[in-house]
Amino acid sequence: MASFRYKVLQKDGSLSEGILEAPSRGVATRALNEKGWQVLSMSEEKEKAGKKKAVKEVSTGQPVKNSSSAPIENRLSSKQLVQFTEELSDLLSAGVQLDTSLQSIGKRSESPAIGRVASACYDKVREGVPLAKALRLSSTSFNDLYCNLVSAGEVSGALGDILKRQVKYLNTLADLKGKLTTALIYPSFLIVSGVAVSAMFTFFLIPKLRRLVESTGGKLPPIARIL
Incomplete structure (x- = not known):
């Protein structure tokens, strides 16, 4: 039987710490979740030299860094990322527990990628891993900003509200990208058309015009000869 030091977010939004004895970290996490508590961190305690010492830190509460260990096949598109965030936000705001919300999305999502994530x-x-770290380990689609906001939401107890704001931000970013792409289409078309017309004049029309003028005994203007 091992001892686990935990830090949880209770139903009323208050933080609580303690030590729980359980056969494994998973069992300890489930026992806390059954009380309606959200596990923020958990570390295993072991006896050494008459004192207890934490040897395995599951969560530090620090900003999550980028990790390349996330499966590439779990990458989400921009629309899928918004959909996942929106669904999770709605479930959490409705009072559904985090693990239950993720399980529901995984089973019911029509998108295989969202389901896998x-x-x-x-x-x-x-297993007791904080959501911010779990997201980073599950998919490369969640950048530092996203994960750090989720981490802040977990600590403050306002994860649902944080995710709602993230949905608005992602939608605004998508709209901005769309407008930028649309705005660049016309200038790009003009540039390509200009290059195509210039190439046509240089390699086709001017040589033909030169031969026509020379056949009549005339000469091309200096600018035309330079081209």
Whole structure:
């Protein structure tokens, strides 16, 4: 039987710490979740030299850094990222527990990619891994900004609200990218057309005009001869 030091977010939004004895970290996490508590961090305690010493840190509460260990096949498109965030936000705001929300998204999502990401996050959260870290380990689609905001939401107890703001930000960013792409289409068309017309004059029309003028005994203007 091992001892686990935990830090949880209770139903009323208050933080609580303590030590729980359980056969494994997963069992300890499930026991806390059954009380309606959201596990923020958990570390295993072991006896050494008459004192307890934490040897395995699951969560540090620090900003999550980029990791290249996330499966490439779990990458989400911009629309899928918004959909995943929106669904998770709605479930959490409705009072559904985090692990249950992820499990529901994983099973019911019509998008295979979203389902894989949600299921991977669910497995890690059930092991006591914070959501911010679970997201980064599950997919490369979640950047530092996204994960750090989620981490802040977990600590403050306002994860649902944070995710709603993230949905608005992602939608605004997508609209901006769309407008920028549209704005660049016309200038790009003009540039390509200009290059095509210049090439046509240089390699086709001017040589033909030169031969025509020379056949009549005339000469091309200096600018035409330079071209």
